[in-house]
Amino acid sequence: MHSDRHEELLSLAALGVPLEDDARDYEQLIAERCPVCEELFPELREAAAALGAVVPARAPRPELRAAVMASLGPARRPARTTAGWAGWLFAAAAAALFVLIALDDARLRRGREELRSENADLRLREESARSEIARRDLRARVLESDDVRMLFLGGHGPQPGARAKVFWSPGAKRGVLVTAGLAPLPPDRQYQLWVFVGGKPVDAGVFDADPSGKILFESKELASVTAENFAVTVEPRGGLPQPSGPIVLLGSPSAG
Amino acid sequence: MEKSLERPDPAESDRALVAAMVARDADAVARLYDRHVSRLLGVAYRILGETGEAEEVVQEVFLYAWRAASSYDPFRGSVLAWLVVATRSRAIDRIRTRKSAVPSDERGRDPLAGLPAADDVEETTASRQWEKVCRGAVAELPEEQRRALELAFFEGLTHPEIAARTATPLGTVKTRIRLGLMKLRERVRPYSSREKNA
Numbered sequence A: 001m002h003s004d005r006h007e008e009l010l011s012l013a014a015l016g017v018p019l020e021d022d023a024r025d026y027e028q029l030i031a032e033r034c035p036v037c038e039e040l041f042p043e044l045r046e047a048a049a050a051l052g053a054v055v056p057a058r059a060p061r062p063e064l065r066a067a068v069m070a071s072l073g074p075a076r077r078p079a080r081t082t083a084g085w086a087g088w089l090f091a092a093a094a095a096a097l098f099v100l101i102a103l104d105d106a107r108l109r110r111g112r113e114e115l116r117s118e119n120a121d122l123r124l125r126e127e128s129a130r131s132e133i134a135r136r137d138l139r140a141r142v143l144e145s146d147d148v149r150m151l152f153l154g155g156h157g158p159q160p161g162a163r164a165k166v167f168w169s170p171g172a173k174r175g176v177l178v179t180a181g182l183a184p185l186p187p188d189r190q191y192q193l194w195v196f197v198g199g200k201p202v203d204a205g206v207f208d209a210d211p212s213g214k215i216l217f218e219s220k221e222l223a224s225v226t227a228e229n230f231a232v233t234v235e236p237r238g239g240l241p242q243p244s245g246p247i248v249l250l251g252s253p254s255a256g
Numbered sequence B: 001m002e003k004s005l006e007r008p009d010p011a012e013s014d015r016a017l018v019a020a021m022v023a024r025d026a027d028a029v030a031r032l033y034d035r036h037v038s039r040l041l042g043v044a045y046r047i048l049g050e051t052g053e054a055e056e057v058v059q060e061v062f063l064y065a066w067r068a069a070s071s072y073d074p075f076r077g078s079v080l081a082w083l084v085v086a087t088r089s090r091a092i093d094r095i096r097t098r099k100s101a102v103p104s105d106e107r108g109r110d111p112l113a114g115l116p117a118a119d120d121v122e123e124t125t126a127s128r129q130w131e132k133v134c135r136g137a138v139a140e141l142p143e144e145q146r147r148a149l150e151l152a153f154f155e156g157l158t159h160p161e162i163a164a165r166t167a168t169p170l171g172t173v174k175t176r177i178r179l180g181l182m183k184l185r186e187r188v189r190p191y192s193s194r195e196k197n198a
Helices: A004-015 A020-032 A035-051 A062-071 A085-143 B011-022 B026-048 B051-067 B079-097 B125-139 B143-153 B159-166 B170-191
Strands: A149-156 A159-169 A174-180 A189-197 A200-207 A215-218 A229-236 A247-251
Touching: A004 A020, A004 A035, A004 B143, A004 B170, A035 B079, A035 B125, A035 B143, A035 B170, A062 B026, A062 B051, A085 A159, A085 A174, A085 A215, A149 A229, A159 A229, A159 A247, A174 A189, A174 A229, A200 A215, A200 A229, B011 B026, B011 B051, B011 B079, B026 B051, B026 B079, B051 B079, B125 B143, B125 B170, B143 B159, B143 B170, B159 B170
Parallel strands: none
Antiparallel strands: A149 A159, A149 A247, A159 A174, A174 A215, A189 A200, A189 A229, A229 A247
């Protein structure tokens, strides 16, 4: 009769675990020639072999194949006809040579394309890195300058929950805007920062919304060192010379 | 049983190669080698942690398969299972005879370990599917069952040694091994290429 104990013994044997104290029970089980067990054991061996599929396969060194074949000793090769042998050999060699040359040429072309692509990618990454360093330098110049000033901007109009701070340096003629809670915009719209000089808005640059609502944006060079106030509006992509859309952030100079 | 997926090496084909080996056809060994060497090398390396020794084991296994091809019994499992078990046994034998066993956590530090993994070796989609099934089946095992199976299969520990290593009663270790392997069997059986009526 088949039992958990039988499954236990068969499992240990299938895994190749030394049976030790269980050896006698296992021998008895084999002697009984239980049909269920005879069916089960190969399946458990398959299951044990499945453990071998879990580890990463490894590519052998090319020499291993030759070593294996050399270790076999005398062998019989499958019978082949010898008629036209030399002709076949020549044709096969020529075909193989042609294929090798074609493959090598394709490989070289592919290699050149990959190198070109990598080169272009490296140039892009280098430009991006240089640009990022320049931006960080600028931020540092604004934020660490002795004349840095700060103004709070509150949510306005359609986005009452938005908040921002703008840091600007009259010496550096730049501002850095840090926002929170700005809503995403349609693809054809951008936010535009305005600096008020003499009571009039002057374009200070456009920026896109971030899904997080958090943005760190550096202004264009400010035309005047006397920034009276800042505001952000929603404008067509690329911005306009004068604000046309709703104001979403507006500074309160008296509170700053 | 209806087979829903073939192994990378359909059993008929593997068995045909073994039959050709019985007839002393060395080309059959070469083809069997090309099909399974990366899998067997992965198993040997996992156990031994050293590439050169793992390759020696694999070489021994193919020599064994060549010499003992007539002893292969399809009723006792597929050709791949036969080769995997043979690889595992020889690798474990080497571990046991080492004067100073390499701790398992230090394996994989050999200088030849930079040889490429076989992911880029040409394999059939069915091969990857079969491996995926096996990996999924092992991953779904409860941790303690998977651990017991790995200690037995890859470390070559006896069940009392597993009990000591995991601070678990011997009976519990045997139960975990039984339950774990039976679950694996259930999962991989539909994908097995072994055919009982061959």
